[in-house]
Amino acid sequence: MESFKKLFDRFLNAIVKISSTKALVALKDGFVLTMPITLIGSLFLLLANIPINGYADFMANTFGPNWNVGLNQVSGATFDILALITVIGIAYFYAKNEKVDGISSGIIALVSFLVVTASSTMSEKGELVGSVIPKAWTGGQGVITAIIVGLISGAVFSFLVKKKITIKMPEGVPDGVSNAFTALIPGLVIILGSMIIYQILKIGVDSTLPELIFKGLQIPLQNLSDSFIGGLTITLLISLLFWAGLHGPNIVMGVMAPILTANALANNALLESGKLSVAEGAHIMTPQVIDLFVKFGGTGLTLGLLIAAFISAKSNQMKSISKLSIVPGIFNINEPVIFGLPIVYNPYLLVPFIVAPVVGFIITYGAIAIGFLTPFTGVQIPWTTPPIISGFILGGFSGAIIQLIILVLSVIIYLPFMKKQDKVLVESEANTSNE
Known part of the structure; x- marks a missing residue:
């Protein structure tokens, strides 16, 4: 375990050095x-x-x-x-x-x-x-x-x-x-x-x-x-780096955004010709897949965590954080819960913080691949647009349905881990009140 921690620390230090280069x-x-x-x-x-x-x-x-x-x-x-x-x-x-x-x-x-x-x-x-x-x-x-x-x-x-x-x-x-x-x-x-x-x-x-x-x-x-592997790697790195306290979206998308944007612009040409489909060579991976389906509500799909907390949280800390974070979360701002709960370096929430976005990516990638969702073009909408609304604007009812499915699944994924974290917080608050 100690050797893994040292290896992980080296990895993070390397990422920090690379991301801070001129x-x-x-x-x-x-x-x-x-x-x-x-x-x-x-x-x-x-x-x-x-x-x-x-x-x-x-x-x-x-x-x-x-x-x-x-x-x-x-x-x-x-x-x-x-x-x-x-x-x-x-x-x-x-x-x-x-x-x-x-x-x-x-x-x-x-x-x-x-x-x-x-x-x-x-x-x-x-x-x-x-x-x-x-x-x-x-x-x-x-x-x-x-x-x-x-x-x-x-x-x-x-x-x-x-x-x-x-x-x-x-x-x-x-x-x-x-x-x-x-x-x-x-x-x-x-x-x-x-x-x-x-x-x-x-x-x-x-x-x-x-x-x-x-x-x-x-x-x-x-x-x-x-590729599926390429998109999965992007998704994993964004969540893993943010859990480690680094701004994963800025680091990863700072490099990948130009490439994914080029994918979206290439889809524009297919749209103009009336052949916007994966079968005609349209790109699946575009900025919208990451921004509006893999991390809506914030990196890690933490909107699912907040809803899970509203459902069954018992600790004062979890209740307070979820109440304070829910409105920013709806507008895709999740720093309050990332650093307030915190999620950063929190072992109880590492798994859902990574798994929920991966599930969101798999569903979105699959929906575009089979034609349920039309590949995205250069259309961008403000990143603060709430989920479901953003999905509808970009992909019609299909986009809204996919976002809704991902949101429900993220709540289910977070729920057992949130309960474990909540139990620890309840015990901590009880010990504090007895002192």
Whole structure:
């Protein structure tokens, strides 16, 4: 047992070190920058594709066959530039965390990304159209390239500025002008490097960096994340790390969110073609599976624990914590019960804290695989949306039913463990009152 504890401690220490690296911090912070745009785009995409039978026919009969072109234009203008926002955000936060000019870093990274990206595309008639920025590589398919370019640009920019390999302006020059000249040499180095990469790949293999990365890295990563084992691993790590006091969702999804988002955006294309199904190649694993089915009510599906406590808790501590935590829990905030009960490092609740999300994942994955639930697209809803409601918005009655089943099962899973914990608390309170 002692050797296992030491091994577990080493594992946690390694996770802490990895999650606190400059690269992962910038990646997590930078990707958060995409949230407002994806939420806005999700609203318009949802209005164009509300999951209710007959909705599309009703709208077409009422407003004409082109009733949704404006809605699709907005969703395309948001989701299709996800890589651009990502590269700016990552480079910006990398530099900002290094205490140098984040705005300049982000702009240079954006230019660098455009330099390594194709500037031409094929028309439907097979004609080569130049002087364009193909949306195929500025959306989900360019996310991995955006991450790499953002991190490298941010790191190089920060290094050169901190080493004072810049043009120094005299004192008294306005900050805006001074920052612009400070960014000249780092920007020249980064963009020159991007140009060399583009030149080599274009002449050598007639391709670009986003195309090569998409084929060689992003597709395999998406396929790996989309597997049952991949989803199960994500689910287990999120719960295990949070039980150990680390923010599992931030750590795991900081790395996996871009990949799962790319899965969701790939499903968008199938939705537009009317072929959104697993049989047609749709991805099962998307951010919604984790956020709204595996951990609604908070990591560990602790809403089930709170309901179980309302059913049969006898200790004052369990009753008080459940009363204080139930409203935040409904809105997917469970820190009060995680740290108030606590669940962190609590041996009585480790098993249900891991098992309940795993059961939720298995049910959701299976429901999508057999066609009961339609694979999720780029539609995102605010993470504080209560369960059942969020399930209905994303998946209609099927989504609400799946969430309800998972919630009931989570209560059943937590109940015996909650009773054991409650018994210990009752005994502790009795001993305290007798002293």
